[in-house]
Amino acid sequence: MAETRWSDVSTTRRAAPACCRARLPDSSKHTRNLSKYLPAPTSTLSKLHPTRHISRAHDAPVHVCTIDPTSSLLASGSADGIVKIHDLRRGHLTHLFRGHGGIVSALRFFYKPGEAAGAWDTMWLVTASADTRVRIFDLAAPGTSTPIAVLEGHVSVPRGLGVSLDGRYVVSGGRDAVVLIWDTRSEGAAKSKKGKKPAPALIKTIPVLERVEALGVLEEEDSDGRLRFYTGGQRGVVRVWDAWEATTLATFGQEVEDEEAEESRQILDVIYTPTTHTLSSIHADQNVLTFDLRTHQRTHQIVGYNDEVIDAVFLSQPAKRDTHLALATNSSLIRIYPTPDVSHAEIDNVPDRSSSLLNANLLAGHSDIVLALSAAPNGWLASGAKDNEVRIWTSGEKDLEWHCIGLCAGHAESVGALVFGGIDSSGVPRFLVTGSQDRTIKVWDLKELASSPVSSTPVKLKSLTTLKAHDKDINALDFAPNGRLVATGSQDKTSKVFEVATGSDLALVGTLKGHKRGVWSVRFSPVDRVIATGSGDRTVKLWSLDDWACLKTFEGHTNSILRVNFLSRATQLLSAGSDGLVKLWSIRTEECIATMDAHEDKVWALAVSADERTIVSGAADSKVVIWRDATEEEQREKEDERAKGVELEQNFSNYVALNDYRNAILLALNMDHPGRLYNLFRNLRASRSSDPISSLVSPNPASEAAHTITGSATVDTTLATLAGKDLARLLGHVRTWNASARTSAVAQTVLHAILRLRTAEDIVAAFEKDDAEGLAAELNSQIRGSKSKEPLDLRSLLDGLIPYTERHLTRAERLVQDSFVVDYILGEMDMGVAVTGLDAMEVS
Secondary structure, three states: OEEOOOOOOEOOOEEOOOOOOEEEEEOOOOEEEEOOOOOOOOOOOEEOOOOEEEOOOOOOOEEEEEEOOOOOEEEEEEOOOOEEEEEOOOOOEEEEEOOOOOOEEEEEEEEEEOOOOOOEEEEEEEEEEOOOEEEEEEOOOOOOOOOOEEEEOOOOOEEEEEEOOOOOEEEEEEOOOEEEEEEOOOOOOOEOOOOOOEOOEEEEEEEOOOOEEEEEEOOHHHHOOOOEEEEEEOOOOEEEEEOOOOEEEEEEOOOOOOHHHHHHHOEEEEEEEOOOOEEEEEEOOOEEEEEEOOOOOEEEEEEOOOOOEEEEEEEEEOOEEEEEEEEEEOOOOEEEEEOOOOOOOOHHHHHHHHHHHHOOEEEOOOOOOEEEEEEOOOOOEEEEEOOOEEEEEEEOOOOOOEEEEEEEEOOOOOEEEEEEEOOOOOOOOOEEEEEEOOOEEEEEEOHHHHHOOOOOOOEEOOEEEEEEOOOOOEEEEEEOOOOOEEEEEEOOOEEEEEEEOOOOOEEEEEEEEOOOOOEEEEEEOOOOOEEEEEEOOOEEEEEEOOOOOEEEEEEOOOOOEEEEEEEOOOOEEEEEEOOOEEEEEEOOOOEEEEEEEOOOOOEEEEEEOOOOOEEEEEEOOOOEEEEEOOHHHHHHHHHHHHHHHHHHHHHHHHHHHOOOHHHHHHHHHHHOOHHHHHHHHHHHHHOOOOOHHHHHHOOOHHHHHHOOOOOOHHHHHHHHHOOHHHHHHHHHHHHHHHOOOOOHHHHHHHHHHHHHHOOHHHHHHHOOHHHHOOOHHHHHHHOOOOOOOOOOOHHHHHHHHHHHHHHHHHHHHHHHHHHHHHHHHHHHHOOOOOOOOOOHHHOO
16 A cells, blocks of 8 residues: 655545546645556555645645546645646646635546547536536636636535536536536527527436535446436435436445434545446545445445554454454444454565455444454454443455344443353354443343344344442453353452353452552463453552462553453463553563563553464554564574574684685675684784784885785785775774774784775775665674764774874884883993994984
């Protein structure tokens, strides 16, 4: 999926029909032309980059825009009533239309092909504005600043425009809940002026009984040769109409019945794609639904914004585990996402399935925010919401089909916790336990659901037991693996354990006291007789089910702990908190062994896959993060790296033993082992037969030819022929060695050899972008004590070499002077006998 970011709010967007170019105006009055071809549904994620940015395209915010059929012109309308047309390829203005009485509310190009190839008989731009008028401009005629027709008939803002294929009929729909059809060739219409063509006549008014926000005319293949148009508006559905019969031919989507939900789920725009015969509706809650005009089925549903994520669970089918992920957000809609095969495939393969992963489902049924979710092994999903109801969902034969099969109504306040219980060998639960802010827990009988077929009307379930369990809100519920115990967590700082007796009655068997604030989460261990609780006091406690004593306390979060779960056969504990962190604990040592930091707000949701290799966390920052257990992969990589390192070290030792210094140096540079490289140069330097000082400073060419610089002719040749990348890396090591007096002698020897054997042009070329690319982090990490994040270039290399080299030179000169003083003192001790070749009086 393509991603584009910009600072201001985008008010409209439009894709070009002839290519995958998008135009994105924003409230800062600029427009951006994104002309990179959009990826195919199966391609990997990519970013779109603007190819043209038109600054100050308007003096007021841009509200609408559209692209012509040739994908060469862009029309944009702003809040000051001005419409401009820009050439997309050249960026210049081609037309300017004034006179709109208020905000421009709709635009539509209409081109009618001519007889000649590439020619157009008609080139119109139809506009609508807040003055309720529709205007038609002829782009090909001279003096196009004046409309050729002004259509008056709406009593509110027109928001959708369409033109029939032959250009005779103009269709407009507005917020006055009517669609008007105009005949541009009406013979009975009065002429507007003498000698002028007749003005378009209003020939039909169709009441659609909702505010229209989008309208368009279907092409011939999708209309059976008749005039048919589509509308979208406040009801959240797309309707296809027969213009002459004034009847609805098809309705796509689920109509919003609750007036409070209309604002968030109303349609803002509808995009018609003739090549795929689809209609895509864009809703106010940032969801995009695509429908097939031929099959009347929904083909795709993209959720543009999740809002605050409150809960998450993996959904399974009898034959396959963890096929979907259900999310409860700050909405009445439940989001169902298909998941990668977390049991067998790697999360790294997600981009290959980006199309299916973005195709979500929205389950509508609750009238208020959904607070809690629970999943059963047979694929059932239970949801509790602020509308005091619990709904049970199941999927149909296709992943896109989900049905509400059960309804639990009886709580007096919001339902914040629920869990399936009594699961049989086939994965079908016998009852459902719910907890509410009314401080009660209820047990619901699910036998009727298991025996009855799926129907369009949910079955109203019966409550088997109602029990006042706590003095404050109930936040969490969980069933023990044996199905006999159910645990609760409440804001009254306690957690209670009940036994499910015969007939689904609940009997209190233990109370866990010790938390200083409300308990947000409870979880039974799948292996041991212990239970974990997470609380607002920032601790996780582990309790014994034998004597109800607190066994361990885990501290480390800086805020309330909202979710806990067991991992690795109950040897590890997972916790999520209001500090935005997910922590992994070792139960045996009570230590935090991993902290996962990817959220910026409270982590409300935490789901673990069946094989415990995948964790999903959701937070109030609207992000859902998928974590994968990479322990085995990391261990395998470390083992491979260790084996490879042993092999390379053996090869290095073999090269040194065979005096193959060239390959030894290249291998040490490749392995990034500056220590081995230093030892090699040090040993070679110590083996030089000549005086090192004279070999460095002797101006005699014959002396230079007789003695090597580094101690080996092969090494000298290697330094003279090193590639630019290796030379830059070696100079980085030299700078590091030169910073210490202990290793500076070897550094100066290698540096002297490089300066004598390589030209200045070679050294400069080694640090050019092509050769030095990728070395910055590597070389900087080799500099001990350096925290610089700047890339290592030639200037920084010299800045590190020159001061230390000058310091080493000063120290060497001082040592030479001190040696003469020693000679002088020895001469005086020998009764004034002068040291051969030295005049003691010349010693300063």
